[in-house]
Amino acid sequence: MAKEIGVGVLGYSIGRAHAHAWRDVAEVYYPMKLVPRLVALAGRTKKVVKFEAAKYGYAKTYSDWEKVVTDERVEIVDNCLPVALHPAPMIMAAKLGKSLFCEKPLARRATDAKRMLDAAEKAKVKHMVGYNYRFMPAITLARQMINKGKIGKITFFRGSYLTTNSTYDDPKTPMRWQFESSLSGYGALSDLGTHALDLARYLVGEVGAVAGAQSTIIKERPETEGARKKKRVNVDDLTVATMKFRNGALGTLETSWVNPGRMDYLSFEIYGTEGSLRFNLERINELEIFLSERDRGTSGYRTLNVLAKEHPYMGKYWVNQGGGFGWDHSFVNEFHHFLTSISDDRPVGPQGATFLDGYRNCQIMDAIADSAKSEAWVHIQE
Ligand SMILES: NC(=O)c1ccc[n+]([C@@H]2O[C@H](COP(=O)([O-])OP(=O)(O)OC[C@H]3O[C@@H](n4cnc5c(N)ncnc54)[C@H](O)[C@@H]3O)[C@@H](O)[C@H]2O)c1
Known part of the structure; x- marks a missing residue:
């Protein structure tokens, strides 16, 4: 039996390619054990967030990324924010036990990336970087x-x-x-x-x-x-x-x-x-x-x-x-890989980037x- 898994996306620019792929993946790879559901979207401009949410069928919108990360229905946090905003949401999400997907590059500097890696490993959650x-x-x-x-x-x-x-x-x-x-x-x-x-x-x-x-x-x-x-x-x-x-x-x-x-x-x-x-x-x-x-x-x-x-x-x-x-299909494939690694408790690497x-x-x-x-x-x- 397929189970739903709640996805919260931070950012709606490359976040569009992500939303498109989260919606497509369960159909392209039918049947899947985990079927993503777009729960919440964060972005700075209210009008655009609402527009994007309506387009892709997100249940909720926020202008504050923290609200997406802490939303109880969000089980995967997908970070499509500017690079400086990669560490804080990912570390917070790790502490809450959520699965972590982060756009590339992981951080501005290796020292920040190491903090993110340590947080993910400590929390024993799945983690993947968007090297599509x-x-x-x-x-x-x-x-x-x-x-x-x-x-x-x-x-x-x-x-x-x-x-x-x-x-x-x-x-x-x-x-x-x-x-x-x-x-x-x-x-x-x-x-x-x-x-x-x-x-x-x-x-x-x-x-x-x-x-x-x-x-x-x-x-x-x-x-x-x-x-x-x-x-x-x-x-x-x-x-x-x-x-x-x-x-x-x-x-x-x-x-x-x-x-x-x-x-x-x-x-x-x-x-x-x-x-x-x-x-x-x-x-x-x-x-x-x-x-x-x-x-x-x-x-x-x-x-x-x-x-x-x-x-x-x-x-x-x-x-x-x-x-x-097409280019957009690479996102469908990477989300299929990530969802399967969660449902079957398989490692994300070496095919996926951890x-x-x-x-x-x-x-x-x-x-x-x-x-x-x-x-x-x-x-x-x-
Ligand atoms: N894998 C790929 O091929 C690919 C392609 C493009 C971008 N990216 C990566 O995606 C990430 C985002 O890049 P982009 O081009 O979409 O950037 P962008 O500036 O076009 O979009 C950033 C998004 O973040 C939101 N945002 C910014 N600050 C925020 C805040 N404080 N609170 C809430 N929302 C906020 C904006 O509203 C916007 O939706 C980067 O890490 C980039 O490298 C990856």
Whole structure:
């Protein structure tokens, strides 16, 4: 018999993609032991919260996130607030014994992420970070191929996340929390690079040392839309880093939100002793593969369309007629994974990112920023 589980969502922006997925998951993955029910939504602007709540069928709205966390009907707290507001609600929810889902990055700095991890572990509750790209069929397939040894021992990872993030390349785009380190942590690194770093860890392994460089391309922005008064941007628009993995592989990271022409270019290339794999989010359903024994001497990569029923997750989607898997489906898959880990008391990792993964990710970001300042390699504590 299916049981309902109450979900409280904090924030309605990416929170929309979450609400959509919480509503879809029980249908896509029917039958499920736990069926999510949207109990409460928090957001700052009353009118918008009401609008969003009506759209997705939330029972209750609040402008104060604390009211969602303490609402007795809320059993899963799903945090879609700006990064500086990740620790307090998650720690409070852990103390109340609720399951924790938090958007990426887990926190502004590793020290805050560690407090969140400790609180979750102490309370023995399930915890997961919204690294949704782990749940894209082509990326999960890449991991399966790597784990089966298809490309041999990994030698080199090239990861990038380059966008224009709507209009961030336009100096007229006003300040928002993403440009202010006290609210966001870092800039493009926290917003985008964190995803590429998660894929580096998911696909290759732990990072042991980094050497980074950062720059702010648009140094000041209007305080508000159209304002003459400007405010200094104190985060990176561009971060590059060289990485040494603990398993001996080397890697690079490039991330920026000031890349005119780029839409959503999350990409990786992974080279091994027996082949290589390439992925680019702008071609979400494709995985390019080169298996040396089979493909050496040919004209290069073969492109797999990761749309067949036997590919990860694809048995659940209507794509038989050549349609594609969409970005929004990755949220459905990650919530299915989280709900199943709760109902069956199974670990969230290694397929899902736990708060430990979120903490490790923050450690790498801190190390990159420290290295950019000191202009020296920074080693990451094991
Ligand atoms: N996984 C992904 O692909 C993805 C995509 C976008 C954003 N994100 C992450 O989601 C989080 C939110 O980002 P966003 O782009 O939705 O931000 P946003 O600024 O667009 O939305 C933030 C939301 O938080 C609410 N809010 C802010 N302060 C509040 C307060 N004090 N009390 C109650 N509500 C408050 C706002 O009303 C709004 O609904 C970030 O951690 C971001 O990195 C993840």
